[in-house]
Amino acid sequence: MKWLYLFAALVLTAVFGLPFRAYDTGKLLPVRTVQAARTARGVKLVSEIGQAEGESWTEAVAALREQAPGDVFFDTAEQLVVCAPSLLPEILRSGELRPAAQVYFAEELTDPEGLNEYLTAHKSELTVADLRYALLREGRL
Amino acid sequence: MEELRLPDGAYRGALTDEHISAIFSGAGDFNRRELRVGTHIIYVYAIDGLTSGGDISELVVKPLLQDTRAGTMEELYDRALRSTVYNSVASACEDLNDAATKLVNGFTVVLFGQQAIAFETKTGEKRAPAAPEVENTVKGPKDAFTETVRTNTSLLRRHLRTPALRLYETQVGRRSLTNVTVAWIDGLTDPELVERMKKRLSEIDVDGLTTPAAVEEYVTGSRPTAFPLMQYTERTDRFAQGLLDGRVGLLVDGLPLGYLAPVDIGALMTAPEDRGTDYLSASFLRLLRYLALLIGLVLPGLYVAMATFHPEMLPTALLQAIIESKHTVPFPTVFEVLGLLVAFELLQEASISMPHSVGQSLSIIGGLVVGTAAVEAKILSPAALIVVAAAGIAGFALPGRSFADALRLWRLFLTVLASLAGLFGLTLGALCLLVHLSGLTSLDVEYLAPFSRVSGSRAIVRQRLFRQKYRDPALHPLDGKNQR
Structure with a gap:
């Protein structure tokens, strides 16, 4: 009987107590390339899933999630294209992007169609982790 | 008759014709014959089907009836045991229970007053050794054990x-x-x-x-x-x-x-073919078997954990492929995989209880036709089907069926844990399995014995035969060396 209680406790802990989020794989919308730029409204975010605007990066992400037909998944993002370097601390602080994502700097937003393939062929030396480390050292994060 | 039988199933009583007949009363295959030898009456008992009628006549009854010398029953018994009956195996029955036991083991029992002799007259009707059905090899011998x-x-x-x-x-x-x-x-x-x-x-x-x-x-x-x-x-x-x-x-x-x-995991992972092929091929196949063990055990759980809880750990192209394959499937990955695992087990059970020819058709219909139809109808995703099928095939690559069956059970358990807590659950389950296996012993030899020693690689790599000079020390052999 004690094993039954132990197993029940384990199941309850696993279902309710662990900081994991379960995804419905069929509804996932994986993001591969994210572009971020400053606009008059605040921040504009462009990806293969769509584009959204908000007063801040967090709000732009929330807006994109709201209007997307599924579950927008940033953990697969391979490249981040930043059109305004001043956005970096805010983006890095949000923790949406994985540390291995490569970072590019651009003048303006471009058409996301085919961008991932282009950037994959032209790898950047800079990653989110590098930038996070640099900004932390400078005390800007 | 009831008073003859003891609670432990043995029979107790005087060695008499009445008691022997009473023990087997109602048994249609029990044969009893009364013989007159000189002035004495003796009884011959045998069980039809277990004994050979020809042998009884030629090797027991005939020599007994040919003994025309006068004498007491005691002398007749002594001569039957030592001289007249030229049956190769003749043993005196100690008591009633011994006589009954000898009878059900294919002996002919002859009763001389209150003494009896059992002569071996077993029938030659038994299944001849045939080629092994499950552990068949290309080069090895073809004599498998029989029921006798x-x-x-x-x-x-x-x-x-x-x-x-x-x-x-x-x-x-x-x-x-x-x-x-x-x-x-x-x-x-x-x-x-x-x-x-x-x-x-x-x-x-x-x-x-x-x-x-x-x-x-x-x-x-x-x-x-x-x-x-x-x-x-x-x-x-x-x-x-x-x-x-x-x-x-x-x-x-x-x-x-x-x-x-005793048995350990290393012995269960060796196949009869290992000693029939060269050491390189055998080692490669053993490695492949360990890989199959790993795939068969964790693949469905790993897929569920990755797809449900940690999609970020999958390469994006692979995740994209999984997402596309799951796009129109109405069930979550967990139910899809668990359902497929249960269906796979059902299919196996069904094919086992079917005749061989029907079993093959069932596998084709169940595995190929229904599986393909389910994928085309977008009830199942091809990725889930591939994962479960790969795990199933990997399970069949293991040499011992009992061991593979145990892994099937653990595979289901690990998948359930993975569906509850992702990689954390899977790791927890794997640790439970490791702890469980570490605690197992077979005749006091540790189940994981080959891996608890420095020479653990012997379980995975088949050494060249001339280098296998020593027997497994875990078995404590009296003679540890098996070749010069």
Whole structure:
């Protein structure tokens, strides 16, 4: 009987107590390339899933999630294209992007169609982790 | 008759015609014949089907009737035992129970007053050794065990001509009176292992020992585990090799299998073909088997964990492919995989209980037709189907069926844990399995013995035969060296 209680406790802990989020794989919308730029409204975010605007990066992400037909998944993002370097601390602080994502700097937003393939062929030396480390050292994060 | 039978199933009473007839009253195959030899009346008993009528007539009845010398019943008995009856095996029955036991073992019992002699007149009707059905090899011998223990011991003697081969015979089962033979090589096998096996057999007090599960559970002490604590084989050469390694063998009348103990995971992962091929191929195949073990055990759980909880750990292209394959599937990944695993088990069960020809059709219909239709109807995703099928195929690559069955159970358990807590649950389950396996012993030899030693690689890599100079020290063989 004690094993039954132990197993029940384990199941309850696993279902309710662990900081994991379960995804419905069929509804996932994986993001591969994210572009971020400053606009008059605040921040504009462009990806293969769509584009959204908000007063801040967090709000732009929330807006994109709201209007997307599924579950927008940033953990697969391979490249981040930043059109305004001043956005970096805010983006890095949000923790949406994985540390291995490569970072590019651009003048303006471009058409996301085919961008991932282009950037994959032209790898950047800079990653989110590098930038996070640099900004932390400078005390800007 | 009831008063003759003791609570333990044995018979007690005077060795008389009335008592023997009473024990077998109502048995249609029981034959009793009254003979007059000189001035004496003797009785001949046999069980039809177990004995050969021709042998009884020629080797027992004829010599008895030809003995026309005068004398007492005692002298007649003595002459039958020592001279007149030229049957190769003749033994005096100690009591009523001994006579009854001899009768059900294919002997002809002749009663001389209150003394009896049992003559061996077993029928030659038994299944001839055939090629192994499950453990078939390309190069190995083709004589598999049969249901008759004596045939099996003779097959074993042909593989191991050493006079040091010991065969201890006993009966287990109050009512089944199953003949069980413990086999070992004197001067090689650890005597403690042999004694332990004998002790366990003597402690079994059950009605019958007729099924493989009964043998395994009663002999190993029915530990709460799905993993086999004895290795079974239908191959005589493998059994003989097991004895040469220093293990104890067990042959059970009625089962076309030989059991070997102790067993560890390394022994269960070796196939009979390993010694039939060169060491490089054999080592490669063993590595492949360990890979199959890993795939068969964790792949469905890993897929569920990755797809449901940690999609960020998958390469984006692979995740994209999984997402696309799952786009129109109405079920979550967890139910999809668990459902497929259960369907896979059902399919296996169904094909086992079907005749061989129908079983094949069932596999084709169940696996290919229904699977393909389910994917085309977008009820299942191809990715889930591939994962479960790959795990299933990997399970079939393992040499021992009992071991593979245990892994099937753990695979389901690990998938459930992965569906509850992702990689954390899967790791927890794998740790539970490791702890469980670490605690298992077979005749006091650790189940993970090959990996708990520095020479653990021997379990994975098959060394060149001329380098295998020493027997497994975990078995404590008396003679540790097997070649110069």
